[in-house]
């Protein structure tokens with residue numbers, strides 16, 4: 001009897017540990033030591049030019065390029081957004097190859113790097129930039145009085161592929177709701193948490209382009225991370241929907257199928273918003289245990305915590321700033 005009780009306590013303890021460490025467990029299961037094997041190059045269509053048999057370059061319009069890494073397992077897409085005075089590189093991939101020189105080959109303007117969020121597959125890591133901009137959130141500022149922001153392992157997740165955590169030297173803090181000027185071109189910083197609490201999107205009203213990072217793209221959206229939140233996702237979706245018109249082209253940071261950059265439409269953001277309401281109300285059933293996979297539409301899934309662990313708290317910052 002005593003052994004049964006001890007066994008039961010052990011099982012409960014292991015179960016509790018597994019629930020507590022659920023985020024790390026998922027990634028330890030997926031982790032690799034160093035860069036994962038490259039995928040086969042696929043047909044990327046007429047509008048895409050290959051660089052070094054690794055990167056792809058695709059003109060979105062005359063002053064905007066998607067720089068793809070379709071042979072990297074996560075199929076990352078970064079965006080070079082060019083103004084008359086400077087250019088912005090929104091995300092920089094995992095840094096296994098030199099994205100900086102690809103970006104520099106596309107513009108003679110100085111480049112500012114701005115990550116959509118701090119995951120290692122966006123921060124460039126080994127590849128560094130002369131000028132770095134970071135979202136201005138109070139808890140990040142507090143950690144960087146000297147403008148050196150050391151990322152936490154939950155923010156960076158580099159351990160998944162054995163990538164060293166980094167410290168960003170911040171030249172420019174960009175506030176949610178403010179505009180960043182590139183000369184003759186300006187981008188609105190939209191605070192779009194959900195995937196992570198530090199996620200931003202960029203809206204170029206003149207070009208009618210929205211760059212969403214990992215907030216939304218065609219494929220599985222990760223909302224089960226330690227710094228993800230379902231209430232955050234609601235707030236982020238509301239911000240996007242109220243900021244950009246129906247006709248806006250929406251460009252995300254990952255894709256799963258070729259060809260070309262991951263482009264969706266505003267209706268997909270609305271589908272995500274509707275799915276969030278349905279998930280909250282228990283009206284759609286997810287698949288699996290952890291993460292639980294919810295279908296948003298035929299392009300998008302939302303990978304979330306199980307219902308009893310979902311956090312629907314809407315972030316304070318948004319209601320404060322009322323952007």
Ligand SMILES: [Zn+2]
Pocket residue numbers: 119121122214253254
């Ligand atoms: Zn990512």
